[in-house]
Amino acid sequence: MNKDSKISPLEVCFLSSFLYRSFYIIGFFNLIIKISKEDSIFSIIISSILGLMILYGYFYINNSLPNHNIFNKIKKTFPKIISDFLISILIVIFIFISGFVLYNLSIFIKYNLLNDISIIPISILLIIAVMYISSKGINTITRVSGILIFIFILFVIISFISLINYSNPINIYPLLTNNFFNIYEGSIYSCILSVTPIFLLLIIPKVKIEKNSKYHKYMLITYIVNYIYILISFILVISILGVKLANIINYPDIVVLQKVSLLHFIERIEDLLSFKVMFDGFIFLSLATFYIKEGINNLFNIKPNKTTIMVINIFILITSLYLRIVNIKIIVYLLTIILFIHCALMLFIRKK
Amino acid sequence: MKYTKFILIFLLSLFMTGCVSYSDLNELGIIDMVAIDKIDNEYVVSINMLLPNENDLENKKIYTSKNSSLNECLNDLYLSTTKKISFSHLELLILTPNLVKNDYDEIINLFLNRVDSRNTFNTVIVDTPAQIFNYKSKDINDLININSEQEGTVTIKQFDQIIKDILELGISYIPRIKIEEEIKIEGYQSIYYQNKLLSQEESIGYNFISNKITKLLFTVDEIGFITDQSLTNIKVDNNKITINIDTTYQITSNNNSIKNDSKIAKKYKDEIKRYINYYLDKNPHNYFYNLIKKHNYKYYNNNIRNINLEFDIKITATKIDNSNIKGGMFNE
Numbered sequence: 001m002n003k004d005s006k007i008s009p010l011e012v013c014f015l016s017s018f019l020y021r022s023f024y025i026i027g028f029f030n031l032i033i034k035i036s037k038e039d040s041i042f043s044i045i046i047s048s049i050l051g052l053m054i055l056y057g058y059f060y061i062n063n064s065l066p067n068h069n070i071f072n073k074i075k076k077t078f079p080k081i082i083s084d085f086l087i088s089i090l091i092v093i094f095i096f097i098s099g100f101v102l103y104n105l106s107i108f109i110k111y112n113l114l115n116d117i118s119i120i121p122i123s124i125l126l127i128i129a130v131m132y133i134s135s136k137g138i139n140t141i142t143r144v145s146g147i148l149i150f151i152f153i154l155f156v157i158i159s160f161i162s163l164i165n166y167s168n169p170i171n172i173y174p175l176l177t178n179n180f181f182n183i184y185e186g187s188i189y190s191c192i193l194s195v196t197p198i199f200l201l202l203i204i205p206k207v208k209i210e211k212n213s214k215y216h217k218y219m220l221i222t223y224i225v226n227y228i229y230i231l232i233s234f235i236l237v238i239s240i241l242g243v244k245l246a247n248i249i250n251y252p253d254i255v256v257l258q259k260v261s262l263l264h265f266i267e268r269i270e271d272l273l274s275f276k277v278m279f280d281g282f283i284f285l286s287l288a289t290f291y292i293k294e295g296i297n298n299l300f301n302i303k304p305n306k307t308t309i310m311v312i313n314i315f316i317l318i319t320s321l322y323l324r325i326v327n328i329k330i331i332v333y334l335l336t337i338i339l340f341i342h343c344a345l346m347l348f349i350r351k352k
Numbered sequence: 353m354k355y356t357k358f359i360l361i362f363l364l365s366l367f368m369t370g371c372v373s374y375s376d377l378n379e380l381g382i383i384d385m386v387a388i389d390k391i392d393n394e395y396v397v398s399i400n401m402l403l404p405n406e407n408d409l410e411n412k413k414i415y416t417s418k419n420s421s422l423n424e425c426l427n428d429l430y431l432s433t434t435k436k437i438s439f440s441h442l443e444l445l446i447l448t449p450n451l452v453k454n455d456y457d458e459i460i461n462l463f464l465n466r467v468d469s470r471n472t473f474n475t476v477i478v479d480t481p482a483q484i485f486n487y488k489s490k491d492i493n494d495l496i497n498i499n500s501e502q503e504g505t506v507t508i509k510q511f512d513q514i515i516k517d518i519l520e521l522g523i524s525y526i527p528r529i530k531i532e533e534e535i536k537i538e539g540y541q542s543i544y545y546q547n548k549l550l551s552q553e554e555s556i557g558y559n560f561i562s563n564k565i566t567k568l569l570f571t572v573d574e575i576g577f578i579t580d581q582s583l584t585n586i587k588v589d590n591n592k593i594t595i596n597i598d599t600t601y602q603i604t605s606n607n608n609s610i611k612n613d614s615k616i617a618k619k620y621k622d623e624i625k626r627y628i629n630y631y632l633d634k635n636p637h638n639y640f641y642n643l644i645k646k647h648n649y650k651y652y653n654n655n656i657r658n659i660n661l662e663f664d665i666k667i668t669a670t671k672i673d674n675s676n677i678k679g680g681m682f683n684e
Contacts, residue, residue, distance in 0.1 A: 125363075259472065
């Protein structure tokens, strides 16, 4: 595959749809339901409106200096010391977050699929696949997401059709009984966790995308579709399990899949359907690794080589195994720093 | 690069096979039934382990342990079994009336914390759990299922539904069975907030209120009725609860003393009302308090300790003429 070939805007949209959900694997549902309870649905709606501002930020930075990726944009906007500092922060934060996602992805696989296997072999297996895909470049990552999206859609259709019978609307009530601050807090967390990973796409210069005049329109549609998916998922989880039960179990979005039954004879397929959550984490890891590699190459002026990817992945693996961060709120703080860096870039970047 | 690929393939094949840490299928002890009882302040846990072999596909073994906590009981069972205990295919949880509120908390914690348990298994209550192992889990589940579809006394209750009931209502109703010469359904047993066996009438009343009647057979003044369909809709207006039941019925037998259709329909409606009132008079109203909370949270919050419920039961009954049903059960 020619690494300089252009990327279809649709493929980037598919990639972005995985990024919006990349933190589902680390307890997104548990966090939002714990904070906003029955009003989680309102938190999601508010977060979709707040998220538009982040998406606008992404469009603005993407339009500015369209021939360059995010790191070159930072270099061209800020003096060398500041740009190097900002790039270093982005790299370190994404290594931490990737380690966190890898650890939680491995925990998820152990918890749901491979009870008897320890986390280390699962993490190594995942990181090898991530290493392979990210070493092939951004074109391969977008193509992989293009293939996975169809499997994802199939799983979503099966899940939604089967689960709709089990939903009891009374479980969603009482609405608007919680403190507004809780609803707002839930929406802020939801917005940061769902939309901030979109900044990873800034690694793709705008000129590399085909028909880039329509790109933003496609991205907006993907954003809306994705938020509709998140909203339906929350409504289903709360209407089937109820808030109190959803609050005390791990992965309520996966637990509801235990009820999926096709034609009353294909049952116990929750393990297969849970792959849809794993795809999100996997695509995030692949893109984050590629992003970190580009950042390191840019920072130290290293020529592209396979060793960098390998070293990065080993770092991510070590981070995941030794830090073992389990608190999702730490990730929210790290993502907020990323948001602030991009806000600063928005303020100072030249349009052309 | 060739060496890298070789190493990658080698590592993949190593980890994909799970040879680092694995359990062989024949080392797993599949448990299909678990019974939990409490005697002299100690838990008694019995498990039915399926051990099929070439000669006997239905071979099984029952292990029992007694200890002060459920986890200790399971630890004891690990010591006495030759295979690794797996709850992944658990079909039936058997509880006894001896269990009280704290015991249910411990049971819920036990199953929620087990990664191999799906929590969608059925649950029953029985006085003598030891005897139930003479039957298969499928037989007991089928018994409740058929009763639910044909008789309407009890319905299947899955463990996750029980947890949900306990968390939201503080009370749950589980089918209770009796073992004499054969197994027999007694009705629902209320658990957690109240520990009581509901009569057949109360159980049917509960099923009507919770919209779980698919079919019901009963006789009033020698007139046999079958409820074919039933749909319950509950309206809440502050403390006023209106229970609307829309139902269709057939007459299976009539002594011909009453020929007036409206009189027969009245007898049918009165009987259903009697079932519902029976349940309402003798059982706590947690279900309705929860409904008020859901529909009118402000009213619930302001009057949390002083809500006097007023019930209004409205039944719409439509008779289905047997002769119009082609191939029907009573069609000549």
